[in-house]
Amino acid sequence: MKRRRLVSAAAGWAVAAPAAQAAAGPPAVHAGGPIHLRLATAWPSNAAGAADMVLRFAQRVKALSGGQVQIEVLPADKSGVAPLALLDAVAKGEVDMAHATAYYWTQRSAGFNFFATVPMGMTANEHYAWLRFGGGLALWQQLAAQHGVVALPCGNTGVQMAGWFRRQLTGLESLKGLKLRFPGLGGEVLRKMGAVPVLLPAGEIKQALRDGRLDGAEWITPWPDLALGLHEVCDHYYYPGIHEPGHTLELLVHPPLWHKLGAAHQEILRTAGWLECIEMQAHFSHENAAHLAALQKLKNVQVLRLPNEVMREFRRLTPGVLREATASDALARQIHDSYTTYLRQQLRWAEMADRAYWQARYI
Incomplete structure (x- = not known):
């Protein structure tokens, strides 16, 4: 190039330009x-x-x-x-x-x-x-x-949402062996749960689901997921996005x-x-609210909550996966420690702020 x-x-x-690129000529x-x-x-x-x-x-x-x-x-x-x-x-x-x-x-x-x-x-x-x-x-x-x-x-x-699956998840056993497009550390947690994480860019997800190279995939949320056409190749759409709480x-x-x-x-x-x-x-x-409503009207699509045992096991395994991933890299360990320390501090505040408000909202 x-x-x-x-x-x-x-x-x-x-x-x-560096000497190696001199043939390209001056800007x-x-x-x-x-x-x-x-x-x-x-x-x-x-x-x-x-x-x-x-x-x-x-x-x-x-x-x-x-x-x-x-x-x-x-x-x-x-x-x-x-x-x-x-x-x-x-x-x-x-x-x-x-x-x-x-x-x-x-x-x-x-x-x-x-x-x-x-x-x-x-x-x-x-x-x-x-x-x-x-x-x-x-x-x-x-x-x-x-x-x-x-x-x-x-x-x-x-x-985000938890993603699209070609068949319904009934519990932990239903994840075993599934080829799932879940990048990052969320994919590594799923690996511990028996799934096979795959890293693919957005443009390849739909076709991989269509031809069976993938059994499931997360992308983002209703707005971009509908635009990508993932509802055309999968019938089961899961929430919440425990793997990506804020990207x-x-x-x-x-x-x-x-x-x-x-x-x-x-x-x-x-x-x-x-x-x-x-x-x-x-x-x-703004867009997700409207696109979720449109998605829920599709006869072939079921919008489903992840089974509790899947979320509990995912949560149980996550701290170990984070520690393991950063164990051999000094800067990554420093980043991990800064992140987790700050998160603990934020959780104390969230108990009396965001979480308390959400609970009050549904009394």
């Missing part, structure tokens, strides 16, 4: 023009919610910068970069930026999971608080730097580009990303 470079004459700079400079960035996403064009969010992010960055930073969004089905290859593509400068989820890089470090979502872990608001005020963001940036990228929070789905998404930036941007434009990217952690949740809440 040809290396695509950032251009800015307005700021009077251009990122120089073009257009005097007086804006900064042009190419952003590859992990989401196909039809990924409702995530695709909408990235376009909104790009529009907001353009507006906040007075048109000086312009982002071309390249969906997964058009960018030429496989979703699971985005980290390397950004680190090498093959694309300027990427929008993805940190748990796609779990083979590099289990620590990445804690910056996306952790089973039985923090809700979106709790995760936002940990990143903003609990030291989480500094740890994320430290880990990202080790792997050659700059990482910024950029969106959150809120709590933060990420913006990855090529480091030389980031350092050339300057403080003002860096702050615009940060601010737009943080705002999407709230804006995306609101958009999902």
Whole structure:
């Protein structure tokens, strides 16, 4: 793939290509023009919610910068970069930026999971608080730097659904041997329960369910799941998303580009990303309510609660899976300890705030 470079004459700079890429030629400079960035996403064009969010992010960055930073969004089905290859593509400068989820890089470090979502872990608001005020963001940036990228929070789905299954779950035994698209540490918990976790990007889920390579898959929530057509290949839709209670998404930036941007434009990217952690949740809440109602009218679909024994066993196994995953990596252990300590603190507050309110709501 040809290396695509950032251009800015307005700021009077251009990122120089390393010697190994010199054959591609120097970057073009257009005097007086804006900064042009190419952003590859992990989401196909039809990924409702995530695709909408990235376009909104790009529009907001353009507006906040007075048109000086312009982002071309390249969906997964058009960018030429496989979703699971985005980290390397950004680190090498093959694309300027990427929008993805940190748990796609779990083979590099289990620590990445804690910056996306952790089973039985923090809700979106709790995760936002940990990143903003609990030291989480500094740890994320430290880990990202080790792997050659700059990482910024950029969106959150809120709590998800547990996913689509080709046949009904009757209890723990019904999970044994099932091939399930469940990424991250949630997939590892299911492995302990006898299932076979599979990591596939969004664009491959429907066909894998159709041809039997998968027995079940989680994607996100009613809005994007219906857009992906998962109701056409599965009849059983489960809740709640105990594997993903609040999924933060990420913006990855090529480091030389980031350092050339300057403080003002860096702050615009940060601010737009943080705002999407709230804006995306609101958009999902709005659309999910309407799409759930539409989904419940489908004659072939049953919306079902996970069996209690499945949730109890999932909860019992989760702490051990988290410890095991981070045991051999010093930074991942530090991230795990920071995350779990902060979560315990938040749970004490939630007992008298969120949980107490929800209980009062149904008296």
